[in-house]
Amino acid sequence: MLRYGSLTRADADPSGVRQKNRVYVEYTRHAEREEEELGAGRRAAAPRAVARKSTAQSAAPSPPPPPTDRLISPISPMEGDGQIAEIANKPRVTPRRLQPHACGRACIRNYSDVDMDQLKGNNPLLMPMMSGWIREIVRHRTSKRTVLYRAPCGRRLRSLDEVFHFLSITGCRLEIDCFCFDFWVHCFTEFEPARKFCSIKDISYGKENVPVSCVNSLNRDYPDYVEYSTRRLPTDGVHLNLDADFLTCCDCTDDCQDKERCSCWQQTIQGTEFGPTGQLDPSAGYHFRRLVNGNVITGIYECNARCKCRRTCLNRVCQHPLRLRLQVFKTLRRGWGIRCLDDIPKGGFICVYAGQLLTESLANEDGKNYGDEYLAELDYIEVLERLKEGYESDVVDDDESGDEKRDEEKSDDETSPGGDDEDAAGTSSSETGRRRAGASRDADFVPRHGGGRGGGDTDLRRSNRARQTKTAGSEPQHETKKTSAAGAAKPPVESKRPAGTPSAGRLSLPDDDYKSVREQFGADEYCYIMDAKNIGNLGRYLNHSCSPNVFVQNVFVDTHDLRFPWVAFFALSYVRAGTELTWDYNYEVGSVPGKVMYCHCGSQECRGRLL
Known part of the structure; x- marks a missing residue:
C-alpha cells in the first residue's frame, strides 16, 4: 500500500534531506499486515459476559495458547490412590461340549428368564458371564491374543457380528454392548479406593x-x-x-x-x-x-x-x-x-x-x-x-473484476490482427470473465478447515449482513448467448458428477444469499x-x-x-x-475480559490456562 503526502516543518529531518512541502512516498505494507493480524487476534477471542x-x-483442535511461565x-x-482387584463373587460356568445343532431358543433355555434389569448394578461387560457365557482369551504361537465368547450351548463366537446374530435368533435378552473383543479390556476386575473419609x-x-x-x-x-x-x-x-x-x-x-x-x-x-x-x-x-x-x-x-x-x-x-x-x-x-x-x-x-x-x-x-x-x-x-467462515475473502470485487476484464479486452484488441480473430478474442475474453465469475461464486462455499472457535456469533452475523449489503448493491447481469468463430452456438458442457452430490471439500448450499440457520428461527x-x-x-x-x-x-x-x-x-x-x-471444555483464552482461569489437569500437553 502506498501513501502519498507532503512534509511539513515538523516532519523535516535534521539532515535536511526532506524539505518543506516536498512530496514523499511511504510504504505501509508492513503496518497494514500488523493491523490485519491484530484484528484477526481480536476476532479469535470475541468478548463474552461469562465463560461457557x-x-x-x-473440526480440528484449536491451536494452543502462548506458552506460560507458570509451572x-x-x-x-x-x-486416585487405590487398587484394581478381582471381583469377590466371580461367576464360574462349567464349559459345555458343543453338539452339532442349529441354534435357536433352546440354546438359552436355562437362562431364558435372565434380564438385564435383574443384573443392573454390575459391570455391563460381566453380564454375559452371569448368564451362562464364557469369555476366553486365546494366545497364539505368534504371541497374538484374541477373545472368543462361548455361548451357553457351547458354540464359540469370534466377532460382534456373530454374537449379534446369535442374540437375534435365540431371543437372548442381553444386548450387544455387553460384549467386547479387546483382550486388554478386563471384565473381572474393579477399582477400590484406598481410603474413604466420607x-x-x-x-x-x-x-x-x-x-x-x-x-x-x-x-x-x-x-x-x-x-x-x-x-x-x-x-x-x-x-x-x-x-x-x-x-x-x-x-x-x-x-x-x-x-x-x-x-x-x-x-x-x-x-x-x-x-x-x-x-x-x-x-x-x-x-x-x-x-x-x-x-x-x-x-x-x-x-x-x-x-x-x-x-x-x-x-x-x-x-x-x-x-x-x-x-x-x-x-x-x-x-x-x-x-x-x-x-x-x-x-x-x-x-x-x-x-x-x-x-x-x-x-x-x-x-x-x-x-x-x-x-x-x-x-x-x-x-x-463456522466451517463456512472466510468464504468472502475469495470473492472478487466488482470494480476489480471490471478492471481486469477491461485490461484483458484491451490486450486482446492490441494483439488481434483481423476481424475474425478479434471476434474470437472477444468471445474468449467473455468466457474467461464468465468462468472467473463462476469460480468466485463457487469459492463462496469453500469451508475453512482450520480449527478453533472463530469469531463467534457476532462475527458470523456481521459477515452475513456485509454479504447481503454487497449483493443488494450490485446490479444484475444478463447473460447473452455467445457464438464461436464459426457462428454455431457451443453446446453446454455436461458434468460427470451426479446431481445433488457436492464436490470434495465444498458444501452443497443454495445459490441465494446465505442466511444463518439460527436466524431462520427468529x-x-x-x-x-x-x-x-x-x-x-x-x-x-x-x-x-x-x-x-x-x-x-x-x-x-x-x-x-x-x-x-x-x-x-x-x-x-x-x-x-x-x-x-x-x-476438553474448549474455553477461549481471553474471551471473558478480566477473568483468568488456570488449568490444573496435570497433563504433559497442558495449555496452562483455560481463560
Missing part, C-alpha cells in the same frame, strides 16, 4: 438406573446438594418442541442392521456431506453401539419413539439409562471429579449432560451472579456454520445454554483436561430441532478402571 463450555466438537501442577497421588452410596438418590457412589479420600467434606435430574428442563423463554409428530422415523424390523434401508441411519450418513471434508461417510454413526471412529461433527440421529425397531436396535444408545458404574470423588485442585470403577472400551457410551435450558440473556445474568463453571452452550449450529435467536449448577446429573462432575479421554457428541433423540441436541459423552480411547473421566 462448547458442546460441539470442532504445571501435578495431580495429587492421594486422589462416602455416599448413591448421589443420584435412586434416579439413575445404577447407583452413583461418592467418596472423599482427602478430607471430610461432602459435595454441595444438587437437585438430581436425568433430563434437561427448559426454563422461561425456551420453547422445546417434543411432539413426536415432528420426528422422522424408520420401519425397520431387523434392529436397523441395514444402514441403507434405515431412514434414521441415512440422516446421520447424509449429514456428513456438510462436514469438513464435504464427502459422504457411509460408516458414520455407531458400530455395534460404540463410536469407534470418533466424533461425528454433523450429529447423530438415533431411532426414536415413532420407529418400529425394538430396544435392542443398534441405533439406540444415548436414550438408554446409565449402565456403567461410576464414582464421584474429591480432587485436590479441581473440585469434584468422576471416575469409572470398571474398564471402558473405546467408543463406549458414558452418560449425557443434563440440566436447565436457559436463554443467553438469563445465562449471562445467572453466570455473573452465581458463577459460570457449569454453563455449557448448545453451539451445534455455530460450529457447523431475529433474536441465540445459543441456548445448559446450566447444571443447581439441577443436573453426573455429567456436571466431568472435569477438563488438555489430554482428555472422553469426547462430546451431539445426538438427536426426542427432537430434530437443531437448536436442542442431546450432549453425550463417549470414551475417546480405552479407559482403565479407576481413571478419571475428562473432556
Whole structure:
C-alpha cells in the first residue's frame, strides 16, 4: 500500500534531506499486515459476559495458547490412590461340549428368564458371564491374543457380528454392548479406593438406573446438594418442541442392521456431506453401539419413539439409562471429579449432560451472579456454520473484476490482427470473465478447515449482513448467448458428477444469499445454554483436561430441532478402571475480559490456562 503526502516543518529531518512541502512516498505494507493480524487476534477471542463450555466438537483442535511461565501442577497421588482387584463373587460356568445343532431358543433355555434389569448394578461387560457365557482369551504361537465368547450351548463366537446374530435368533435378552473383543479390556476386575473419609452410596438418590457412589479420600467434606435430574428442563423463554409428530422415523424390523434401508441411519450418513471434508461417510454413526471412529461433527440421529425397531436396535444408545458404574470423588485442585470403577472400551457410551435450558440473556445474568463453571452452550449450529467462515475473502470485487476484464479486452484488441480473430478474442475474453465469475461464486462455499472457535456469533452475523449489503448493491447481469468463430452456438458442457452430490471439500448450499440457520428461527435467536449448577446429573462432575479421554457428541433423540441436541459423552480411547473421566471444555483464552482461569489437569500437553 502506498501513501502519498507532503512534509511539513515538523516532519523535516535534521539532515535536511526532506524539505518543506516536498512530496514523499511511504510504504505501509508492513503496518497494514500488523493491523490485519491484530484484528484477526481480536476476532479469535470475541468478548463474552461469562465463560461457557462448547458442546460441539470442532473440526480440528484449536491451536494452543502462548506458552506460560507458570509451572504445571501435578495431580495429587492421594486422589486416585487405590487398587484394581478381582471381583469377590466371580461367576464360574462349567464349559459345555458343543453338539452339532442349529441354534435357536433352546440354546438359552436355562437362562431364558435372565434380564438385564435383574443384573443392573454390575459391570455391563460381566453380564454375559452371569448368564451362562464364557469369555476366553486365546494366545497364539505368534504371541497374538484374541477373545472368543462361548455361548451357553457351547458354540464359540469370534466377532460382534456373530454374537449379534446369535442374540437375534435365540431371543437372548442381553444386548450387544455387553460384549467386547479387546483382550486388554478386563471384565473381572474393579477399582477400590484406598481410603474413604466420607462416602455416599448413591448421589443420584435412586434416579439413575445404577447407583452413583461418592467418596472423599482427602478430607471430610461432602459435595454441595444438587437437585438430581436425568433430563434437561427448559426454563422461561425456551420453547422445546417434543411432539413426536415432528420426528422422522424408520420401519425397520431387523434392529436397523441395514444402514441403507434405515431412514434414521441415512440422516446421520447424509449429514456428513456438510462436514469438513464435504464427502459422504457411509460408516458414520455407531458400530455395534460404540463410536469407534470418533466424533461425528454433523450429529447423530438415533431411532426414536415413532420407529418400529425394538430396544435392542443398534441405533439406540444415548436414550438408554446409565449402565456403567461410576464414582464421584474429591480432587485436590479441581473440585469434584468422576471416575469409572470398571474398564471402558473405546467408543463406549458414558452418560449425557443434563440440566436447565436457559436463554443467553438469563445465562449471562445467572453466570455473573452465581458463577459460570457449569454453563455449557448448545453451539451445534455455530460450529457447523463456522466451517463456512472466510468464504468472502475469495470473492472478487466488482470494480476489480471490471478492471481486469477491461485490461484483458484491451490486450486482446492490441494483439488481434483481423476481424475474425478479434471476434474470437472477444468471445474468449467473455468466457474467461464468465468462468472467473463462476469460480468466485463457487469459492463462496469453500469451508475453512482450520480449527478453533472463530469469531463467534457476532462475527458470523456481521459477515452475513456485509454479504447481503454487497449483493443488494450490485446490479444484475444478463447473460447473452455467445457464438464461436464459426457462428454455431457451443453446446453446454455436461458434468460427470451426479446431481445433488457436492464436490470434495465444498458444501452443497443454495445459490441465494446465505442466511444463518439460527436466524431462520427468529431475529433474536441465540445459543441456548445448559446450566447444571443447581439441577443436573453426573455429567456436571466431568472435569477438563488438555489430554482428555472422553469426547462430546451431539445426538438427536426426542427432537430434530437443531437448536436442542442431546450432549453425550463417549470414551475417546480405552479407559482403565479407576481413571478419571475428562473432556476438553474448549474455553477461549481471553474471551471473558478480566477473568483468568488456570488449568490444573496435570497433563504433559497442558495449555496452562483455560481463560
